[in-house]
Amino acid sequence: MGLFDTPELRAFRAEVRAFLAEHLDDELVQATRAGLHLPRETVARWQAALGRRGWGAPHWPASAGGPGWDEARRYIFEEETAFADAPLGDVLGLFLAGPMLIAEGSPAQRARYLPGILHGQEFWCQGFSEPNAGSDLASLKTTARLEGDEWVIDGQKTWLSGGHMADQMFLLARTEPLGRPQAGLSMFVVDMRLPGLSLQPILTIDEGHSVNALFIDGVRIPAANLVGQRGQGWTYAKDLLARERVNNAQAARTKRDIVALEQLARRLTDDAGRPLADDPRVRRRLASLTADFIALESAVLGVVAEQMAGREPGPAASTLKIRGSELQQRVTETAMGWLGRAGLLLQPGYGSGPLDEAATGWVERHLFRRVVTIYAGSNEIQKSIIAKSLLGM
Numbered sequence: 001m002g003l004f005d006t007p008e009l010r011a012f013r014a015e016v017r018a019f020l021a022e023h024l025d026d027e028l029v030q031a032t033r034a035g036l037h038l039p040r041e042t043v044a045r046w047q048a049a050l051g052r053r054g055w056g057a058p059h060w061p062a063s064a065g066g067p068g069w070d071e072a073r074r075y076i077f078e079e080e081t082a083f084a085d086a087p088l089g090d091v092l093g094l095f096l097a098g099p100m101l102i103a104e105g106s107p108a109q110r111a112r113y114l115p116g117i118l119h120g121q122e123f124w125c126q127g128f129s130e131p132n133a134g135s136d137l138a139s140l141k142t143t144a145r146l147e148g149d150e151w152v153i154d155g156q157k158t159w160l161s162g163g164h165m166a167d168q169m170f171l172l173a174r175t176e177p178l179g180r181p182q183a184g185l186s187m188f189v190v191d192m193r194l195p196g197l198s199l200q201p202i203l204t205i206d207e208g209h210s211v212n213a214l215f216i217d218g219v220r221i222p223a224a225n226l227v228g229q230r231g232q233g234w235t236y237a238k239d240l241l242a243r244e245r246v247n248n249a250q251a252a253r254t255k256r257d258i259v260a261l262e263q264l265a266r267r268l269t270d271d272a273g274r275p276l277a278d279d280p281r282v283r284r285r286l287a288s289l290t291a292d293f294i295a296l297e298s299a300v301l302g303v304v305a306e307q308m309a310g311r312e313p314g315p316a317a318s319t320l321k322i323r324g325s326e327l328q329q330r331v332t333e334t335a336m337g338w339l340g341r342a343g344l345l346l347q348p349g350y351g352s353g354p355l356d357e358a359a360t361g362w363v364e365r366h367l368f369r370r371v372v373t374i375y376a377g378s379n380e381i382q383k384s385i386i387a388k389s390l391l392g393m
């Protein structure tokens, strides 16, 4: 807390709290506590409130509609919204599509798409992975060919998070069939309502339907939907994935989870009726998670400061992704161990009595967090990036 303990930042924190007290209603809080994949209307309602206040995208530059905060204010905002259990917003639009369009998009693209993200009017999905191109993304086979003033796209994408709620997709496709695989990729914006696009739900173990397969059959988009330069898609994708990895570290939400874990330890009792929190092994576990969190938080703050100074995070993003995702999994695994049999039931509010509130959402978070070491580039791939670019191996 010391870093943020100045009169200006205390006043800023109070301003955020006042906003949350006024605008974050009980329905939004309960939805956030109970699940990870909120309905579009819930996320849109919260995003619209933030957009009206000028706080729709804390990490965007003021010239693009961001509030112009420094990293300290941005981090305070993340912390306060996490601790108030505010919805996360459309992560794909806010953290991936938006920053990519700000960096590489044309003025017309920025004018067309950024306001919709800021105000929760348009949602986005990411069309990168394919059935045979996940870790080896550069081998993707979806093609885009220029016909007159239109691109014609054919192929198949998979694992589209939120594809069923999205209006727009940023898509990586092959425009040059020859040469190095990485050199032949380009980035596009594709309207999800176009004919020739067909979505199929993929059901997962946590809450059912949040990801999708997408079949793309002769879809036509205007030539102007190419983002940046033709053949530069790999470079844009790498920058975008690095931003995704920093965001995936989820420091503020993990901090909130560790506090919730402490509450859970106070609520649960052992066979003799003593609170788990009195057990030295439980306290050691909490101390170890907290120490790992503090290390993660300071590393995240360092990278955030670099980003705010206009520098891309580079391989440091890979270290944050590994440490952040592993810590998120350890936190929910700890909760599941303490909950015991009660932790096996997927529905929140599984029983009655004082346990209910503290137990809500842990099972869903635990199941969904199997994915955090896989998506945005698996942790094994991040280790290869670190070995090559940081250690020179």
Ligand SMILES: Cc1cc2nc3c(=O)[nH]c(=O)nc-3n(C[C@H](O)[C@H](O)[C@H](O)COP(=O)(O)OP(=O)(O)OC[C@H]3O[C@@H](n4cnc5c(N)ncnc54)[C@H](O)[C@@H]3O)c2cc1C
Binding pocket: 125, 126, 127, 128, 129, 131, 132, 133, 134, 135, 136, 158, 159, 160, 161, 162, 204, 211, 371, 374, 375, 376, 377, 378, 379, 380, 381, 384
């Ligand atoms: C729930 C969920 C949501 C997702 N959302 C999206 C999305 O919105 N948009 C999108 O484009 N993608 C999305 N993804 C896809 C995600 O990015 C890929 O799953 C990920 O990149 C891994 O690719 P893969 O599944 O093909 O596994 P593979 O690449 O087949 O890997 C399988 C295993 O082998 C390991 N492995 C592979 N290559 C190597 C290597 N060279 N060295 C060491 N180990 C290796 C991997 O670490 C992994 O453990 C999502 C995935 C999931 C599960």
